[in-house]
Amino acid sequence: MTRADHRPVAEPATPPPSLPGRAGRPPARRPSRGRPSLLRRVAPPVLVVLLLLGVWQWAVTVLAVRPQVLPTPLRVVEQGWAFRDVLWANTLPTLQVTAVGFAVSLAVGWVLAVVVDFSPWLRRALVPLLVASQTLPIIAIAPLMIIWFGFGLLPKVLVIALVTFFPIAVGLIEGFSRADPEAANLLRSMGGGRWAEFRYVRLPGALPSFFTALRIAITYAVTGAIFSEYVGARAGLGIYMAQQKNSFRTDLVLAAVGVTALVSVALFGLTYLVERVVAPWIRGARR
């Protein structure tokens, strides 16, 4: 895949007579320095992973470790493939829980951040609470959620929202307040109020830090989903891992871990896709 740059190249302007020509030149396309091709970006991590797997395979074989303790990576892949139907059947509920939980988290994060941005009083009141919410030990709260809300969707959604709304809210709050105060003055001189300032300056200006926060949060979301299922669920990768661990199928536990990793990476990559659709200018601005 080549990363063609689709920015429109402007036509050369005819400069007014009193201007030196150099100011009226069309923008030169920037060299793609700092953005190597997809292959060159993907190759190093893939090589490192293959190397580590090779060492693992070799060590387990040479030391003759029992597969119940540590299976070889080949066995993990083999068994994972053999049980692909079960794995897939457990991946779907996890994806569903992640999606619903993350949607709730996004909604809560946005509402909180916008409210806090408009009201300094609420900022002072709520921000310490947000921070405090992150000191809750999820490992202790998650089983309680099961006791309170059962084995359905709700406790899992709550766990995911609890671990992921914080980076989103904080990313947005900081993004909003990163706006240049002089831009606010400019908007006011144009006759705009606080809403215009938010809409034209603070909101778009916060998008780069929002997407950074989104990437952090989405990886937490998958982990959160697995964890919430681990402590109790009817189906899902989390409960599947717990069951396989109890029957000493270490290979299947690790196969499920592999699936989790793939899901996380895919969702992480998806955030870049969303970013390019929603705010294509960020990519240019980051260079």
Add this chain to the structure above:
Amino acid sequence: MKITVDGLELAFGDLPVLDGVSFDVAPGEFVSILGPSGCGKSTLFGVLAGLVEPDRGRVLVDGAPAGRETFGYMPQKDLLFPWRTVLDNTTLGLEVAGVRRREARDRARELFGPFGLAGFERSRPAELSGGMRQRAALLRTVVQDREVLLLDEPFGALDSLTRTAMQEWLEEVRGRFGWTVLLITHDIREAVFLSDRVLVLSPRPARVAREVRVDLPRPREVGVLTDPAFAAAEAELLDTLRGGTRL
């Protein structure tokens, strides 16, 4: 439309910033404001643009109190937003004022030629040179169609060649469109080259310490720099400013 600034006073807490600033601006006139750093020039613009309420004093347009829509304000930074194209940056003021997008774009587009930005409507601000960015910011101000343009050191961040070119360009387009301009600058030569009158502010708290009329024919070109009247005005302003910093 005659603008009258009458006895503006303003203090930030215990710190007096403006101490009875008064002056007039006639329609079509170009007036520069010179003053030592930190004397309150930008604060004065803040008051005119309606961003800061003065403690005392009035700003009048033909005898009636001026509203926020009297002045078009161009801050020191160009403040072009990376998430908007150049065209959409220039229509910002119109959009905020509730003009429909299509009409706003049509009005702004007409000015891209005279502003030397034709062909860059769909570019991003990052693709523009420093001089072009300033012209885009000026276009954003001009297209709002206010009575008076407030330009706060518009060329301060440019290299000296670009700056000279921009001054000549501004002299030319201002003559063509007949704008009324108030310009803040540190640059005495720029002030003399562009202005009908130059006001020198005292160190903080600011008052109008002196007014120098520049009687040079328009349109002016670089040749005017060697005119004896130009040199005389420059010398007078330099003297006043030096006297001011010694205080």
